[in-house]
Amino acid sequence: MDLIESLQWRYATKKFNPEKSVSPEDLQTILEAGNLAATSYGLQPFQFVVVSDPDLRQQLVPFSYNQPQVGQASHVIVIAVRTDVDADFIRASAKLTEKKRGLEEGQLDGYAKQMIGAIMSMNDEQRIVWAQKQSYIVLANLMVACATLKIDSCPMEGFIPADYNRLLELDSKNLHASVVLPVGYRAEDDEQQSFAKVRKTLEEMTLNC
């Protein structure tokens, strides 16, 4: 199945089959695709929070405007952004690059300074928005990976971050829930799967210059 077919196959699953689980191998592949997402300066200002415990998933339902998917799905992947991106965090990223690329220690100090200048010129709120934007690239990669594996998913912005943060103990880890992706297998009777995909045409969506 090629990419376009996979993207056509994907839909925002409203009802999952709670009996079917995503295998550990497939989950690994999905997260790996997310981890390979491009992020600003390669800083990866996020964390995957994978909720597999059924009780915990059930407790997320009221914090998700009662959308049952988080309770039914095999796993709920919360992409949380880091609220502790600072000069040290950025320097650590440059150090990792030096190490992975066999560079001399300190070779990227100038580059780190440049990144710090760019990222730390934002105020806290702007920096959260910046990180959240990156988290949506990650989200997209997760969805594409799911679709290529014929695993269903449902991207969700409809949840209460403060309650997610509290229940999943994210605050104390300097994390903030950004966007949520239940993954699993569609229920046979999920009506949504038979609905035609709706998109404006590419002609309508494109300006050529």
Place this chain on the structure above:
Amino acid sequence: MDLIESLQWRYATKKFNPEKSVSPEDLQTILEAGNLAATSYGLQPFQFVVVSDPDLRQQLVPFSYNQPQVGQASHVIVIAVRTDVDADFIRASAKLTEKKRGLEEGQLDGYAKQMIGAIMSMNDEQRIVWAQKQSYIVLANLMVACATLKIDSCPMEGFIPADYNRLLELDSKNLHASVVLPVGYRAEDDEQQSFAKVRKTLEEMTLNC
């Protein structure tokens, strides 16, 4: 080549071969993948601005902190968010869904009202951020599509939106440049292609609950 291999193959291309063009068929596939991206309520609050004219691409260089990629690449895809998302825009989206799914006229009026409530409760700035987040899902799909076609790309936040808006006449179309993706083919001597990809490990990036 499977998805993970494609994502491993992808890198932020710093130097494109200005002699090699992306074919119209491939460009169509890339944009189609972007158009199939999930967006909040399926509202597609964005537009592709495809800049192929070489002079125009060259004029974008100084507005891109002199990054030469926008001048060298085959095409520069600007994902612009719509600044005119309002009740009428949302109602038109619901009408399109009714039509595409063979529903009765007015059947989605209640749903449209619900969407209007959610989207119009944001102030203008919040709504732009909301649309920008969606544009990053689109961006990711474009990058994945490029990689599966062995086409290079370079995601860019480093540009001056106001200057892009002016040069590409986006303001008058109620559009605002959100993120930029030059696409094309890498130059043989782009050093960057030989650098190891740097990522924290999946273990470091994941919390299990």
